[in-house]
Amino acid sequence: FCQARCGQYPDSLAMRLARRGIQRTCAFGCGAVVLGLGIQWPQRALRAFAPLEKHANALRSGVQPRVAVDRGAKPQDTVFKCDRVRDWLLEDCNNYRSMHVRRPQCLRATQHHVDLLDKCGALGHLGSVHEEIRVAQLRGSEELVAAEWSAKSRRLLGNIGGPGLPDSLSEQISRDITEVGAVMAKMFPAAEVMALTLQLLGENCCTRWHQDHYTARVIITYNGPGTVYVHHDNVDFWELDNGGSNDHIIRDVSQVMSASVGDVLFMKGKLFPHAANGLVHKSPERRYHPEGAVMNRLCLKVDVK
Numbered sequence: 001f002c003q004a005r006c007g008q009y010p011d012s013l014a015m016r017l018a019r020r021g022i023q024r025t026c027a028f029g030c031g032a033v034v035l036g037l038g039i040q041w042p043q044r045a046l047r048a049f050a051p052l053e054k055h056a057n058a059l060r061s062g063v064q065p066r067v068a069v070d071r072g073a074k075p076q077d078t079v080f081k082c083d084r085v086r087d088w089l090l091e092d093c094n095n096y097r098s099m100h101v102r103r104p105q106c107l108r109a110t111q112h113h114v115d116l117l118d119k120c121g122a123l124g125h126l127g128s129v130h131e132e133i134r135v136a137q138l139r140g141s142e143e144l145v146a147a148e149w150s151a152k153s154r155r156l157l158g159n160i161g162g163p164g165l166p167d168s169l170s171e172q173i174s175r176d177i178t179e180v181g182a183v184m185a186k187m188f189p190a191a192e193v194m195a196l197t198l199q200l201l202g203e204n205c206c207t208r209w210h211q212d213h214y215t216a217r218v219i220i221t222y223n224g225p226g227t228v229y230v231h232h233d234n235v236d237f238w239e240l241d242n243g244g245s246n247d248h249i250i251r252d253v254s255q256v257m258s259a260s261v262g263d264v265l266f267m268k269g270k271l272f273p274h275a276a277n278g279l280v281h282k283s284p285e286r287r288y289h290p291e292g293a294v295m296n297r298l299c300l301k302v303d304v305k
Contacts, residue, residue, distance in 0.1 A: 002078050005115055009029065011288065013084050014169075016029040019092055021230070022035050022292075030302065037108055062121065062123070064253060069136075072106075072225075075281070077095055077232075077246050077256065077276050078089075078096065078097050078098065078109075078230070078231045078232065078279070079096060079097070079098045079099070079100050079101070079229070079257065080092065080093050080095075080096040080099045080101055081239055082099050082100065083101070084101065085101055085179050085180055085183050085264055086183055087101075088111055088183055088187065089183060089186060089187065091241075093243055096230060096268075096276055097232075097268050097276050097278065097279040098265060098267050098268060098279045098281075099265075099266040100263060100264075100266075101264040101265075102263050103262045103263055103264065103288070104262070105173040105262075106172065106261070106262025106263075107168055107169060107224060107262070108223055108261050108262060109165075109166075109169055109222040109223040109298050110223065111183065111224070111295060112225055113165075113166070114200065114222075114223050114296050114297065114298045115160060115164070115193075115249070115296050116162070116163055117160075117165075117200060117295070117298070118145065118200050118202060118296045120161070120162030120163060121159060121161070121162065122160050122161045122162030122164070123159075123161075123199070123200055124159075124161075126203075127200040127201075127204065128198065128199035128200065129156050129159040129197070129198050129200060130156075130162060130195065130196065130197050131152040131155055131156045131195075131196045131197075132152075132193050132194070132195055132196070133148055133149065133181065133193070133194045133196060134192060134193055134195075135185050135191040135192075135194055136189070136192055138185065140185075140189050140256040142182070145181065145185045146182060147166065147176065149178045149181030149182065150174075150178055152177070152181075152196055153173070153174045153177040153178060153196075154174070155174065156177070156198055157170050157174065157198075159199070165197050165250045167249075169222065172199065172222075173222070173275055173300060176264070176300060177300070177302075178300055179266065180218050180220075181190050181194075181302065182197075182262055184218065184285045184302060188215070188216075188304050191304050192221060192304060193217075193305065194303065194304055195301070195302070195305065196300075196301075196302055197300070197301045197302075198297075198298070198299070198300050198301075199298075199299050200297070200298060201283065201293070201296065201298075201299055201304060202286070202294040202297070203286065204285075205286065205296050205297070206282060206283050207246075207282055207284075207285055207286065208225065208246060208282060208285050209230075209240060209246055209249045209250065209281070210240070210280070210281070210282060211234070211240075211269065211270050211278040211281075212267065212269035212278075212279075212280065213271065214269045214270075214271055214303065214304065214305045215268075215269050215271045215272050215273075215305060216219065216266065216267065216272055216303070216304045217267050217269065217270055217301060217304075217305040218264065218265065218266050218267075218300075218302040218303075219237060219259075219265050219299055219300070219301050220262065220263070220265070220299065220300045220301070221259065221261055221262070221263070221297055221298070221299050222260055222261065222282070222297075222298045222299070223261060223297055224261065224284070224285065224287065224295060224297040224299055225260075225261070225266065225284035225287075225297075226258055226259060226260055226261060226263055226280060227258075227259050227265055227267070227281055227282070227283065228256050228257065228258040228259075228260030228282055228283075228284055229257065229258070229259075229265075229267070229279055229281035229282075230250060230255065230256050230257065230278065230280050230281070231255065232280065234250060234251050234252055234255050234256075235249060235250065235251070236248060236249055236250075240280065247280075258284065266281045267281060
């Protein structure tokens, strides 16, 4: 029984099979796995052996498989539900992979206007406007931090062409930038660069489950559905790391969580300096108008690389 390395089979099943004396070397060569010839196996046992067959096939093809291990995940370490952005500074947040501020009353953009921005190329040929903030140079001064984020907010919004944004939405985005920026500067005072991006997401969104390979990202969606995310124990990491489809990555789709329009979601990447990091997430599925055109979303991102 190869539980020491494979970790795939429940002890109770292994004990019953071992008592029958039916053993054979595991595909890894690391112990004995029960494989019987001419035995009517219960469906539960056959399902238990399926991951091993996947690993064995990968080994034969030259791919080094990732063993499906726990990775220390607990459902309660996934998201810290906050009332305010400044709650991210609480020490308890170190134990979570994300922080989620729900804002049901946040001002929303209309779908028509967001699609018009895309049609007019108002955010450039890449569909985004971008600014960078060199936080480390501000040396922890709250006055300098506030002034810098405010200036970058004006420049960012001033780069939007075409019909622009309604004044009320521009004011909402500006407030979000200064509020999030002030807290992020306290969380990462030595950050060389923080990237501030306002982006239109349509066909270009990433709808495959993944982990970000940087420190952290804050994302706010101003229309349509927001980012979706899951507990680590609901993820098949072998499938995630080896090109598996979404249907194979997630064990139970009913346990998927999501941010709503206007919510502020802080996601820790794999480079976040704490064990609770690497939130598994993705963009929501694309939506389309009846005539076939994609429904764009307007999103604000603040990245710490």
